[in-house]
Amino acid sequence: MDRKIIHVDLDAFFASVEQKDNPSLKGKPVIVGGGTNRGVVCTCSYEARRFGVHSAMPGFMAKKKCPHGIFVPVRHWRYREVSRDVFKIFYQLTNLVEPLSIDEAYLDVTNMDKEPIQIAYWIKNEVRKKTGLTISIGISYNKFLAKLASDWNKPNGIKLITKDMIPDILKPLSIKKVYGIGKKSEKRLNNIGIFTIEDLLKLPKEYLVDFFGKYGNEIYDRIRGTDNRQVKPSRERKSIGREVTLREDTKDKKYLEKYLLEFAKDISSSLEGKEVLAKTITVKTKTSDFESHTKSKTIHEYINSYREIYNIALDILDEIDMKDEIRLIGLTVSNFSDHEMEQLSFFDDKTKALL
Structure with missing residues (x-):
């Protein structure tokens, strides 16, 4: 039996919390952190992202790209507080919850009676009702595809990827969407003419193992829809x-x-x-x-x-x-x-x- 995996990802979490707590910020380019020229952007709202602002960007650069951006200080205590409320919703469904960060997690709902799509809509409604935030959700039969799906229709999106869609639905995507391919690997692959997953599918397994080392086998399998990683509820913070x-x-x-x-x-x-x-x-x-x-x-x-x-x-x-x-x-x-x-x-x- 195929597993039923859900990946949940709160949209622009820190910035969304700031907009929720201060309604005057709604619809405006909010930038969390980076308020000084020497500071670094922690995250930003989607309104700011349209100007090219992104996390880890130096504050002076964010100001140039988004002159009308509203810079607010980082409030970690508040984000942890809201995160706890959201995760309580997940644990109402199942104990098989694997937190990836303060705003992101996998849920294994294989043994639940309801269909994953119904569960996903319930999560979205509960999160909106109890926190006022939106969440994007991806559903599939493994972790790689579920995470890929949650990023498909951001913000406030929902996407289901089924077995019969593989590999065609993946072919047009950039290779940077593949878990395990970082910026350096992406650049090296681009240098040999590999830009999309369709290009990557043409490479033999031996080549990928030689190129990536021990991760070559995993990348070869994942782009073909195979990922046997389990949802691990006891994930430890390192x-x-x-x-x-x-x-x-x-x-x-x-x-x-x-x-x-x-x-x-x-x-x-x-x-x-x-x-x-x-x-x-x-x-x-x-x-x-x-x-x-x-x-x-x-x-x-x-x-x-x-x-x-x-x-x-x-x-x-x-x-x-x-x-x-x-x-x-x-x-x-x-x-x-x-x-x-x-x-x-x-x-x-x-x-x-x-x-």
Whole structure:
């Protein structure tokens, strides 16, 4: 029996939440983040996207492309709040929910009595009724096709891809629509005349394996409608972190330390809320010439105290060569365990007394 997989994706989520909370922003080009010339766009409304604005774009460039854009600060706490309300709707249907991000998930509805299309419309109505937001939904018999379908008629779209449509419905699509093909691979394929999935279908499996390595087999299968990945409800978050683009480039470690302290407190709060501990701490920097660097330290004990996270971050920062000015600073923790493990302190009592 074929599986019934639904992929759900909230439309321009952060920007849509801002428009919902402030009705005066409806129908206007809202840009979340990037409010300063040194800032970076987090996301934007569809009205702003028509001007060519997109996520990860520098704020100064977004202002040039969309002079009348309305820049609003990022409110992560609010987006998490709305996301929880939306995911409650998904869990009313099934426990087979695999979150991909704060605004995106797979649902396996194979064993439900109703048809997937009915379920999809119910989800759309519930999300609209309880949050005021729109959601795009893709339906198919595997994860690759369901995700592809949800992007088909954005925003507020719905698309069903059935077995009999494959591979014809895929042939005109750009190769960048194929999960596993990034920008570098796309460019390399374009250089040899491969632009669409139809072009890709002509390549033998051996060539794709040689080209992509171990992912070649998966790409070969997916464009032919085969994807055996299961919906995994216990998907684990691999890291928790914060970062910021600074108002001015700097070599001042004291200035950077203030941000690391703020990040450590926020991350500690998230760890406590999720009842997990971490033992790998990573500091990320980006220099004035946009080169990114990360440096990590893994300790022997699992921790969640902001003081311990902060002090380890300071140790890492001290090891970073400040020959170039820094424009971005970030802090991340990973390598998680749960709270049931004995929580040992990385610092002795004498050190704690100094904190």
